[in-house]
Amino acid sequence: MALAGVQKPKVEKRYRMKTIHRFTLKSFLGPMVLSFFIVMFILMMNFVWRYIDELVGKGLSFGIIIELLFYATANMMPLGIPLATLFAGIMTMGNLGEHNELLAMKSAGMSLPRILSPLMGVVLVVAVASFFVVNNLVPYSNKKMMAIIYDIRQQKENMEFKDGIFFNGIDNMNIRVGHQDPETQLLTDVLIYDTRDRNGNMTTTVADSGYIYMSDDKKFLIVKLYNGQTYETTRNYKWSTENTVRHQVFAEQNGALAIDGFDFSRTDMNLFSNHQTKNISELQVDIDSLRVESDRGAARSYEPLLKKYLMTRDESAWGLFDTVKVDYSYKVPTDLIATLGEMSLEEKNNIVSKAKTNARMSRNTLNRNEDTAKDSLNKLYRSKVEWHRKVSLPISVIIFFLIGAPLGAIIRKGGLAMPVVVSVLFFVIYYIISIAGEKMAKEGTWDAGFGMWFSSFILLPIALYLTHIATNDSNLFNVDWYVIQYNKIKAKVQTLAKKNR
16 A cells, blocks of 8 residues: 555656646647648748649639649648648747646646647658658659649630630631620621631631630530621732732531640640659769769860860870860970971961860850859759758757747747747748758859758757746746836846945
8 A cells, every 4th residue: 555655646647647638739739730721821822822823724623623723732741841830830939838737747747749749740740741742742842833824824815705805715716796796695796717728728707696616625616607708718829919819708607627725635744744743863873974064064164175176186185175174374385386487378368267166165165064064063962952952840849849839838828819920930031041042052152961950050059048948937928027127227227326426
């Protein structure tokens, strides 16, 4: 019985810890899911606003639009997950602090790291999942999204007739109608210019009324005209002075013209392959091959210049290229100068002409090889940037949580207003630093690793500092504490002023 009495407090403490951990997990998972969907909705609205002009007026099916939005959402998840983690951390700990629940946990002997330990486990799972999202889901979604956007751009707008205005959506055909009945779709005062004939013949059709519409598969244009006339102009090789006009009157004319571009056709998504559509293993292969290719391109830029054009007669100078440091102060041998002095004017002119030709050829070759080397180098930089982006995302998720949770514990304000303001502020700072580092890395000014991890280097000390002051119950964001300190300083200044009098 005595032994049971000794173990009972430990059992109760362990049970209390599990209860508190379940409570904090429930308090965190709800805001995490909610904030994630809010962030993704905002990012999706930005995407829709960007491409709204290309989506409207083309008769796209609801399934195609939903498919495009799904892949676009998946493509934006690397941007939404860190922001959702930051927002959820501030909201959760802010709510606990505002309702004195965080104070109660600390009064029970729990430190802030102990309170955050179950949440940290969830964040670690989210961070690992974010890596698989950015490494596997995002490249596939990016490829599918680019293919769908390309197909949408290739599709022509729906055929709509406006009174008195020519419709030019069909290649080599212009159609004008006087009026279209909105209920029966009957067209009146129809005029059609058809220049599809390869020989340059043009057909002009005038009709009192009729129907013009596309087939269900949008591959044929169905034309039904009533009470009209057709004028066909036939031209020969003397078209500027001679041509033939055929005139035909009809009571009813039916036809089906083959058209293209109005139906939604799928393009192979593998045609849209770049550094953003590859996983980390594929990027590593590209980086290795591009590094070798860029080095070879740089070597090809100078080797032909030395051996083939500038030093064709002096093979002893060819070894300059193989050295680590090229000696560009190569001097013309004295015996060559003496030989030039003995030549005639015509021979000298020929040498000068050949020298100019070799100089132009060397410049063209150098520019061409240098452009190839620069292109390989730019692809190398972008592949490195994408490689580090995939690795740095899980770390940024953890850093954002270490910023958000302690910051919420310090601010002690729940709801949406304060967490939104603080989250957006920190995320804007992170985004600006990330864009600047990425730009420097893509230009080759900075190493890709340093450029893509630069934002993490800046925010990690801030996260550790906020965690430290939140653990020690700092008054960093307590307005009343600043008022009290101000009053103390003011009282001391007034006391010193009275003594000096």
